[in-house]
Structure formats: structure tokens, C-alpha cells
Amino acid sequence: MGLQSGCKVFCVCFLLFSTAKLQAQIKVASFSTVLSEIAEKVGGKNVTVTSLIKPGQDPHEYQLTPGDLSAASASDLVLLSGKGMEATYLVNLRDALLKRVQVLAVGDQIPSLTKGADEGKEPGKEETEDPHWWNSISETEKATVVVRDAFVHLDGQHIADYQASATAYLAALRELDSWVKRKVAELPRNQRTLVTSHDAFQYFAKDYGFQIDSIEGLTTDQEPSVGHVTAIIAEIKKQGVKAIFLENTLNPKVSVEITRESGARSGGSLYADGLGPGDGETYAGMFQHNVTTIVDALK
Numbered sequence: 001m002g003l004q005s006g007c008k009v010f011c012v013c014f015l016l017f018s019t020a021k022l023q024a025q026i027k028v029a030s031f032s033t034v035l036s037e038i039a040e041k042v043g044g045k046n047v048t049v050t051s052l053i054k055p056g057q058d059p060h061e062y063q064l065t066p067g068d069l070s071a072a073s074a075s076d077l078v079l080l081s082g083k084g085m086e087a088t089y090l091v092n093l094r095d096a097l098l099k100r101v102q103v104l105a106v107g108d109q110i111p112s113l114t115k116g117a118d119e120g121k122e123p124g125k126e127e128t129e130d131p132h133w134w135n136s137i138s139e140t141e142k143a144t145v146v147v148r149d150a151f152v153h154l155d156g157q158h159i160a161d162y163q164a165s166a167t168a169y170l171a172a173l174r175e176l177d178s179w180v181k182r183k184v185a186e187l188p189r190n191q192r193t194l195v196t197s198h199d200a201f202q203y204f205a206k207d208y209g210f211q212i213d214s215i216e217g218l219t220t221d222q223e224p225s226v227g228h229v230t231a232i233i234a235e236i237k238k239q240g241v242k243a244i245f246l247e248n249t250l251n252p253k254v255s256v257e258i259t260r261e262s263g264a265r266s267g268g269s270l271y272a273d274g275l276g277p278g279d280g281e282t283y284a285g286m287f288q289h290n291v292t293t294i295v296d297a298l299k
Ligand SMILES: [Zn+2]
Pocket: 060, 132, 198, 199, 200, 218, 219, 220, 272, 273
């Protein structure tokens, strides 16, 4: 092969490689069911999303698998919920990725609610960030903007696509918020007390004027004390709360004791930690299920 034809082969290969590179999709690995939806909606055809945490899995108890590490290593962007949700495996994940892949803890880019030492945390312990930001539609709007900006930064070829898709998704979120406001308005303010197993609805409560009494803490692995259970029962009776919302992560003995002693009935199950199977498979479906369940049970 002469010098000239060798150069031609090289040039053609280079062009093919460049074109392939330009048309390549952004590979996203997501550790949040909500962020998987946002990435798919905003990314459209320019992005492939691998959801490492599936709808219905408990993100608090999640254990990193070797498969997750290979999927994350092969991606361009790893999306995390943030606000401490991945605390048990974040260091291992970052070590495995060796800074070759961008890791974006989306929740860390948007405002936080915190739970202080006077609210059931160990004395002297610092404030803890509440990780359940997706239970506020306005926080989810901010998360959408964070994801859009990450895509724009990674792929300058499709900026207009990302902006248009994000605008459409944000409009759908605002429409969802209007529906939630109308539905919540059916419930008088003095009936907006939400008793749940774990403390996942503070962001929701802030947006729609609810008071929260949670049996467990911010995660699903904390057993409540006898004193706390007694106080919750007294509060339910005092406020005449008609229904409470328990998860199967709660010790069944505690669930039975609270419903028996307080006289409140079980109001149904909520999607507390992101998307779930059934009608909670989409963000709008999850939110509508929660709001309908809460309002109809408390009316
Ligand atoms: Zn939770």
C-alpha cells in the first residue's frame, strides 16, 4: 500500500469515527427511578438511560452490585439522587469510576429540608438532609433543569433538542401541580395531618400545607421507640385523624398497635421513595396515586 492510499484509508476511518462520535448517544446510568424518567424525557433519542434502581426498590437499603459498577463505568454520566441517599456506597462508586465518568448528585444541586437534633435524631448529631426531594413537584422541576444543563454541557450538538424536551416536561409538571392543588383543596386545612411510616413526605407537606407525624425517621431501617409510638397514638386521637399510611418496612406489631390504639384506619399505600410498579410507573402516575389516596382517605 502506497503512502497516498494509506493516508486515504486513515482519513476515511477518521471521518467515520468522527461521524460515529458525533451521532453517539449520551449513555446515562441512573440510581434514581425519578431521575431515569427525567433523563429519558429530556434526553429523548439522543440519550440512552440504564436504570440501576428499578421501580419499587427501596433506595435506602440499596446495595451496589458488580453489574452496577460495569454499567456506570461504561456510561458518560451517572445520575444520583443525592442529599445522602447513596451514602453507603458513594465512595465505592466514585473509587471504581476513577473520575473517568461524570457523577452528578442531582439532589445536591437543589434546596434541602433538614431534620435537626431536636427531632428524633441522636443528641449532638448534625442536621440530616432530607433526601425525598421528588415528593415536591417544584424540586423535581429544579432537578429537570439540572439534568437538562448536564446534557447540554455533554452534547453541544443537540442543545435545541434538550431545551425543547425539558420545556415540554416542565410544562407537564406544572400542569400536574395545578391538578394536585385542586385535589388537595377538597381537604380542609385542619384535616391535613399525614401520619406515615417513614418520614418521606416533608417536601410534599411544605408545598401543600400538610403536617407530618412520622413513625420512623428519614430512612426505612429505624425502629421507633415505645415513647414515640405512644406520642403518635395520642396525636392521632387528639387531631381526630381518620386514616394513616403505613409501609411494609414497618414492624407489623407496631402497625397493628397504632391502628388498634388510635382508632385510625389504614388509608392505603403510598409511593414514598420514587416510582413503583402499577400506577406509580410514571412520575405523574405516582404523584396522582399518592394525592388521591391521601385526600380520599382523610376527607
Ligand atoms: Zn424514604
